[in-house]
Amino acid sequence: QQQVKQSPQSLIVQKGGISIINCAYENTAFDYFPWYQQFPGKGPALLIAIRPDVSEKKEGRFTISFNKSAKQFSLHIMDSQPGDSATYFCAAYQVGGNDMRFGAGTRLTVKP
Amino acid sequence: DAGVIQSPRHEVTEMGQEVTLRCKPISGHNSLFWYRQTMMRGLELLIYFNNNVPIDDSGMPEDRFSAKMPNASFSTLKIQPSEPRDSAVYFCASSFYGTSRNEQFFGPGTRLTVL
Numbered sequence: 001q002q003q004v005k006q007s008p009q010s011l012i013v014q015k016g017g018i019s020i021i022n023c024a025y026e027n028t029a030f031d032y033f034p035w036y037q038q039f040p041g042k043g044p045a046l047l048i049a050i051r052p053d054v055s056e057k058k059e060g061r062f063t064i065s066f067n068k069s070a071k072q073f074s075l076h077i078m079d080s081q082p083g084d085s086a087t088y089f090c091a092a093y094q095v096g097g098n099d100m101r102f103g104a105g106t107r108l109t110v111k112p
Numbered sequence: 113d114a115g116v117i118q119s120p121r122h123e124v125t126e127m128g129q130e131v132t133l134r135c136k137p138i139s140g141h142n143s144l145f146w147y148r149q150t151m152m153r154g155l156e157l158l159i160y161f162n163n164n165v166p167i168d169d170s171g172m173p174e175d176r177f178s179a180k181m182p183n184a185s186f187s188t189l190k191i192q193p194s195e196p197r198d199s200a201v202y203f204c205a206s207s208f209y210g211t212s213r214n215e216q217f218f219g220p221g222t223r224l225t226v227l
Binding site for chain 2: 042043045089099102
């Protein structure tokens with residue numbers, strides 16, 4: 001079932017630093033790539049998403065970079081804050097389908 | 113809207129017992145998903161429904177697991193008999209199938225412990 005590979009498994013960043021999480025996918029039919037954020041005791045929630053017709057999408061401190069030829073995409077969190085400490089999941093699916101595939105998750109800890 | 117509602121939030125049971133998890137999707141959504149989350153395997157899709165019809169149950173681990181969606185506002189995931197290895201957090205999510213965005217909204221999860 002694992003069609004989306006995510007790394008690293010865990011990440012520790014100092015406050016103010018840049019957090020980078022990487023994902024790679026296999027199925028070239030995927031055409032929608034969301035990132036979900038999950039806090040302890042909560043369900044995942046959509047953070048930001050990108051379509052493959054653009055190479056970058058930015059929302060506040062969060063940026064997705066997308067490399068279609070390499071079948072890779074990454075999440076960058078600028079000026080990381082302790083409140084960003086959570087587990088982040090990348091995902092991929094094909095619009096028109098409904099079967100979203102999630103990465104294994106990255107546990108981010110931002111130290112004050 | 114109250115979001116996706118799951119019950120119970122926590123369930124502790126003994127091996128061999130039947131467990132039923134419940135989910136109420138967001139009103140108007142026509143797709144419903146059941147996921148299982150563990151430290152070892154991460155977030156796994158178990159089954160999903162479109163318009164109350166099961167579309168893909170290939171993620172259901174074995175015959176002990178079954179899921180139903182009798183109407184658009186209710187779904188159950190049943191484990192019978194339960195085993196310790198079923199201990200996990202089970203999430204229900206819903207979405208509106210047919211839009212380009214297709215965001216899945218997750219419930220708070222049910223933490224299941226099988227002793």
